[in-house]
Amino acid sequence: MKPTDTSNPDYFHKVVDCQWACPAHTDVPLYIRLIAQGKFGEAYLENRKSNVFPAILGRVCDRPCEPACRRGRVEEKPVAICRLKRVAADNRGDISEHLPKPPVAENGKKIALIGCGCASLAVANDLRPMGYSVTIFEALPATGGLMRTNIPRFRLPPEVLDEEIQTILDTGVDLKLNHPIESMKALLDSKEFDAVFVGTGAPRGKNLEIPGRYDSDRIHIGIEWLESVAFEHIETIGERVLIIGVGNTAMDCCRTSLRLGAKDVKVMARKPRGFFKASDWELEDAEEENVEILVNHSPKSFVIEDGKLTGMTFELMEYQVDDNGRIDRGTVVGETVIPCDDVILAIGQDNAFPWIERDIGIEFDQWDCPVVDEKTMMCGRDGVFFGGDAAFGPKNIIWAVAHGHEAAISIHRYCQGLDIEDRPPRGVTLSSQKMGMHEWSYSNYYEGAERRIMPHVDLKERFKNLDIEVELGFTAEQVAKEVERCLNCDIQTVFTDKLCIECDACLDVCPVDCLTITENGEEADLRTRLRAPAPNHEQALYVSGELPHTRRVMVKDEDLCVHCGLCAERCPTGAWDMQRSAIRLPYASDESESAATDTAA
Amino acid sequence: MSYIPKPKVTHPRAARNALGLTSRDYEGAVSTLCAGCGHDSVTAAIVQSVFELDVEPHKLAKMSGIGCSSKTPAYFVSQSHGFNSVHGRMPSVTTGAYAANADLMYIGVSGDGDSLSIGVGQFVHAIRRNLNMCYIIENNGVYGLTKGQFSASADIGSKPKKGLPNQQEPIDPVSTAISLGASYVARSFSGDKEQLVPLIKGALLHPGFALVDVISPCVTFNDHEGSTKSYEHTRQFYHHVTDIDYIPPAKEIVAEYDKGAVMPVELHDGSRILLRKVDDRYDPTSRAAAFKYLREHFNAGEITTGLLYFDEQRKEMHELMGNVEVPFAELPLDSLRPPSGELQNILSKYR
Numbered sequence: 001m002k003p004t005d006t007s008n009p010d011y012f013h014k015v016v017d018c019q020w021a022c023p024a025h026t027d028v029p030l031y032i033r034l035i036a037q038g039k040f041g042e043a044y045l046e047n048r049k050s051n052v053f054p055a056i057l058g059r060v061c062d063r064p065c066e067p068a069c070r071r072g073r074v075e076e077k078p079v080a081i082c083r084l085k086r087v088a089a090d091n092r093g094d095i096s097e098h099l100p101k102p103p104v105a106e107n108g109k110k111i112a113l114i115g116c117g118c119a120s121l122a123v124a125n126d127l128r129p130m131g132y133s134v135t136i137f138e139a140l141p142a143t144g145g146l147m148r149t150n151i152p153r154f155r156l157p158p159e160v161l162d163e164e165i166q167t168i169l170d171t172g173v174d175l176k177l178n179h180p181i182e183s184m185k186a187l188l189d190s191k192e193f194d195a196v197f198v199g200t201g202a203p204r205g206k207n208l209e210i211p212g213r214y215d216s217d218r219i220h221i222g223i224e225w226l227e228s229v230a231f232e233h234i235e236t237i238g239e240r241v242l243i244i245g246v247g248n249t250a251m252d253c254c255r256t257s258l259r260l261g262a263k264d265v266k267v268m269a270r271k272p273r274g275f276f277k278a279s280d281w282e283l284e285d286a287e288e289e290n291v292e293i294l295v296n297h298s299p300k301s302f303v304i305e306d307g308k309l310t311g312m313t314f315e316l317m318e319y320q321v322d323d324n325g326r327i328d329r330g331t332v333v334g335e336t337v338i339p340c341d342d343v344i345l346a347i348g349q350d351n352a353f354p355w356i357e358r359d360i361g362i363e364f365d366q367w368d369c370p371v372v373d374e375k376t377m378m379c380g381r382d383g384v385f386f387g388g389d390a391a392f393g394p395k396n397i398i399w400a401v402a403h404g405h406e407a408a409i410s411i412h413r414y415c416q417g418l419d420i421e422d423r424p425p426r427g428v429t430l431s432s433q434k435m436g437m438h439e440w441s442y443s444n445y446y447e448g449a450e451r452r453i454m455p456h457v458d459l460k461e462r463f464k465n466l467d468i469e470v471e472l473g474f475t476a477e478q479v480a481k482e483v484e485r486c487l488n489c490d491i492q493t494v495f496t497d498k499l500c501i502e503c504d505a506c507l508d509v510c511p512v513d514c515l516t517i518t519e520n521g522e523e524a525d526l527r528t529r530l531r532a533p534a535p536n537h538e539q540a541l542y543v544s545g546e547l548p549h550t551r552r553v554m555v556k557d558e559d560l561c562v563h564c565g566l567c568a569e570r571c572p573t574g575a576w577d578m579q580r581s582a583i584r585l586p587y588a589s590d591e592s593e594s595a596a597t598d599t600a601a
Numbered sequence: 602m603s604y605i606p607k608p609k610v611t612h613p614r615a616a617r618n619a620l621g622l623t624s625r626d627y628e629g630a631v632s633t634l635c636a637g638c639g640h641d642s643v644t645a646a647i648v649q650s651v652f653e654l655d656v657e658p659h660k661l662a663k664m665s666g667i668g669c670s671s672k673t674p675a676y677f678v679s680q681s682h683g684f685n686s687v688h689g690r691m692p693s694v695t696t697g698a699y700a701a702n703a704d705l706m707y708i709g710v711s712g713d714g715d716s717l718s719i720g721v722g723q724f725v726h727a728i729r730r731n732l733n734m735c736y737i738i739e740n741n742g743v744y745g746l747t748k749g750q751f752s753a754s755a756d757i758g759s760k761p762k763k764g765l766p767n768q769q770e771p772i773d774p775v776s777t778a779i780s781l782g783a784s785y786v787a788r789s790f791s792g793d794k795e796q797l798v799p800l801i802k803g804a805l806l807h808p809g810f811a812l813v814d815v816i817s818p819c820v821t822f823n824d825h826e827g828s829t830k831s832y833e834h835t836r837q838f839y840h841h842v843t844d845i846d847y848i849p850p851a852k853e854i855v856a857e858y859d860k861g862a863v864m865p866v867e868l869h870d871g872s873r874i875l876l877r878k879v880d881d882r883y884d885p886t887s888r889a890a891a892f893k894y895l896r897e898h899f900n901a902g903e904i905t906t907g908l909l910y911f912d913e914q915r916k917e918m919h920e921l922m923g924n925v926e927v928p929f930a931e932l933p934l935d936s937l938r939p940p941s942g943e944l945q946n947i948l949s950k951y952r
């Protein structure tokens with residue numbers, strides 16, 4: 001193999017699994033260390049830089065970082081990255097002077113953001129302080145999009161939502177509530193705006209067209225029903241509720257039902273466990289509340305007696321799973337009727353753009369989704385950008401934020417007459433963490449503790465009303481342990497081949513056998529010759545140039561390195577060093593005078 | 602020297618031996634040696650060897666004297682027996698231990714100072730007795746622990762960090778051992794575990810005195826230019842004359858081999874060593890030939906490594922003395938100690 005090119009910013013970035021997996025590339029290990037040092041405000045701001053809504057995300061992020069976390073490969077569970085974010089937010093103190101401010105001067109450009117969900121808000125967050133005049137049009141009487149209308153208050157308290165949204169609005173955003181955009185053509189024709197961003201989400205809940213669907217008013221569509229609950233249009237539900245579908249929306253529907261008076265809530269899954277769409281933690285939280293999940297039940301029809309919904313008929317399914325873990329379409333092996341008073345359909349969302357004319361240069365694909373460039377977020381019509389669920393279908397908050405940042409860069413370049421394809425590059429800066437003979441700037445000790453368990457409000461208490469936040473947040477003791485579980489994957493092992501005397505000290509001390517000195521070869525061959533099996537091809541091999549004494553190479557399998565720094569500590573010549581990789585991500589503000597708000601890592 | 606302990610986290614797919622242990626289970630305390638010391642690599646090779654041999658930790662006794670090398674038994678198999686003796690006295694303490702309990706596997710770790718300077722008298726007599734032990738010399742040409750004075754293994758002309766080059770003849774532990782009739786004599790290098798590990802495994806199983814002389818550079822006092830025991834010098838001048846593969850008892854020898862170049866050596870537990878001659882002129886069963894070869898190559902400045910001499914027929918200490926098979930430590934006191942009447946009988950024979 002050729003020597004690894006560590007000057008490519010992506011190389012070390014990928015080693016920081018959490019940061020790489022995070023759509024907004026939040027510098028997780030950095031903020032965890034700040035929390036460990038009690039610098040909660042700084043930890044909050046570090047988060048805010050990339051993900052804009054730390055307090056919200058610290059409660060409800062989809063956390064793609066956690067399944068990616070290296071800790072989950074060396075032991076059972078990943079670091080509680082998300083809930084540590086909440087710790088930073090809850091304890092941040094007064095940081096108002098570091099939050100974005102209204103611009104000193106307007107730059108004369110006007111931007112329209114359609115929809116006041118997290119995607120549009122992220123764009124406003126980036127562009128308003130630069131001097132753009134930003135107008136948000138929102139159909140509903142409230143801000144926040146699905147974060148307010150669908151994510152239940154027992155997971156995300158409205159005050160938390162309001163505070164972080166207000167920070168952005170306070171920079172001087174022109175917010176127009178109760179203001180649905182009904183014609184894109186009219187908006188564009190008015191020529192009032194230099195650029196338009198569409199952050200209208202994926203607002204249509206999927207329907208289930210089976211017999212009886214329209215014969216009762218007790219059959220609800222999940223996201224509409226949750227919205228009605230959020231706006232207090234619905235305050236009760238029957239005793240026996242069936243939820244159809246087993247994704248995250250289903251989990252919110254079943255738990256909300258329990259708080260509106262349901263006694264017996266069943267989640268009906270068509271497939272077996274392991275094929276559920278809901279995240280494990282959402283399933284756990286629902287099951288803790290005694291929601292029953294029935295597997296292999298495929299909805300067949302609604303049972304309506306005397307115009308009243310009395311139950312649902314399901315086909316009982318059996319499936320074969322092949323060696324690759326793929327499941328077949330199943331065979332019907334029976335039928336059953338399950339009695340109920342209400343049914344909530346939670347089987348997914350679709351995009352819907354009835355208000356965008358099809359002849360104005362905005363292309364739509366076969367699923368009626370707009371055709372949007374993944375890099376620039378612009379559609380076929382110049383000056384119109386998409387982000388969040390509106391761009392590529394339903395995702396989550398952190399993706400919407402990431403889209404928002406990218407769109408902001410594009411909008412800025414577009415408005416300044418620059419090429420939007422030509423994007424500012426990512427960068428990486430390395431800095432040695434050596435403080436003394438055996439001293440590092442980070443805590444390299446390996447904390448063996450297991451993941452801390454989030455304390456919850458008592459099962460009897462929590463159902464009293466919709467507003468009781470179930471998760472209590474980590475205690476100080478839990479925080480102290482959990483932060484130490486982070487392996488500091490951004491503190492990289494950096495190798496200088498010409499210093500190596502091949503004494504084997506690093507190989508011998510490495511607790512997880514990631515290092516090998518051997519003859520060079522092709523990757524597939526090298527992987528078979530390492531000191532420990534290296535079957536995880538998603539993790540790179542770090543290969544050095546030829547070593548001076550024997551012309552062999554040093555090979556590091558990045559997969560399981562716990563960043564303990566012992567290789568560097570045992571190296572007599574300093575060929576190994578522990579260096580922090582700070583990944584520089586471009587933001588729209590980098591190109592303006594207000595770039596100074598960017599705090600250095 | 603490292604201040605955090607080696608994390609108790611293991612590769613999730615780490616190999617397990619017949620006892621269900623991983624090699625991590627054979628580790629000891631955190632090393633306090635200098636970073637880069639060859640001795641730490643030898644420790645790692647010992648860990649790997651006993652792990653691969655499925656040694657039960659409580660069946661192992663680690664013996665040592667004084668020196669950086671002699672400290673290393675603290676860094677492997679923490680759940681075994683051990684004795685850290687006076688400088689140079691490890692052989693006699695081991696003789697006593699082995700006399701009392703032949704059931705344990707003995708591994709002695711010594712230095713060139715410990716064995717060839719102060720302890721040379723002890724060293725040669727352990728060989729003569731054919732004490733059943735694996736005797737490792739971590740050979741760096743200096744007294745590392747006392748800050749790098751030349752030891753008896755320093756080569757003529759080898760330069761110290763400061764001061765004048767060595768002028769005295771070195772004692773070569775390998776030729777010394779062969780001349781004294783040691784029954785398993787090997788040399789290797791701390792930076793070559795592929796060679797070292799099978800040699801240690803063979804030495805541990807060999808029934809008799811097994812010497813493994815390991816060039817193990819002192820990174821602090823003897824790793825500079827002009828030193829003949831540095832990493833760089835060793836890498837440049839060392840040659841494998843034989844390579845060995847260790848074949849565990851139940852395993853078939855599958856690889857095809859050329860009868861002339863490969864010698865299978867049967868060990869007492871049914872395992873075998875496959876000795877592959879890298880230089881086919883070398884005869885590791887002839888003392889005279891081995892001695893001659895070693896001398897010639899030494900004179901040419903080469904470091905000859907591999908299994909250099911062996912004799913599986915020689916009797917080890919208990920056999921030579923005709924002792925009972927039950928370890929003395931397990932004999933009841935009355936059969937171990939003659940009754941007082943019997944003592945009178947014996948004494949009367951000498952009157």
Ligand SMILES: Cc1cc2nc3c(=O)[nH]c(=O)nc-3n(C[C@H](O)[C@H](O)[C@H](O)COP(=O)(O)OP(=O)(O)OC[C@H]3O[C@@H](n4cnc5c(N)ncnc54)[C@H](O)[C@@H]3O)c2cc1C
Pocket residue numbers: 060061062114115116117118119120137138139140143144145146147150151179180181182199200201202203223226248249252355387388389390394395396397398400
């Ligand atoms: C039940 C449920 C639970 C979820 N839980 C989580 C979770 O825990 N974590 C997570 O990360 N994600 C979760 N999600 C997904 C997440 O809420 C969305 O991915 C995210 O809100 C998308 O943000 P957005 O800004 O693209 O759109 P939205 O949040 O959908 O906001 C769009 C806004 O645009 C407005 N709008 C639409 N059309 C127009 C128009 N023509 N004119 C003006 N305004 C308009 C809408 O009223 C809305 O306010 C959940 C989704 C659901 C349905």
Ligand SMILES: Cc1ncc(C[n+]2csc(CCOP(=O)(O)OP(=O)(O)O)c2C)c(N)n1
Pocket residue numbers: 667668669670671688711712713714715716719739741743744745746747752819
């Ligand atoms: C009886 C006695 N004499 C002298 C010493 C001082 N001393 C300690 S270690 C050592 C030499 C050790 O050299 P070596 O065995 O080569 O070990 P190394 O440190 O090089 O591994 C000496 C002379 C001592 N501890 N005890």
Ligand code: SF4
Pocket residue numbers: 016017018019028029068069070071078079081485486487488489490
């Ligand atoms: S251990 Fe820490 S730095 Fe590494 S992936 Fe997990 S959270 Fe990120």
Ligand code: SF4
Pocket residue numbers: 493509510511512513514515556560561562563564565566567568
């Ligand atoms: S930091 Fe070095 S010693 Fe520690 S696990 Fe990574 S490679 Fe191994």
Ligand code: SF4
Pocket residue numbers: 633634635637638639640669670741745746818819820821822
């Ligand atoms: S002084 Fe030399 S022998 Fe002793 S620990 Fe240091 S490097 Fe090793």
Ligand SMILES: [Mg+2]
Pocket residue numbers: 668712713714739740741742743744745752
């Ligand atoms: Mg020495």
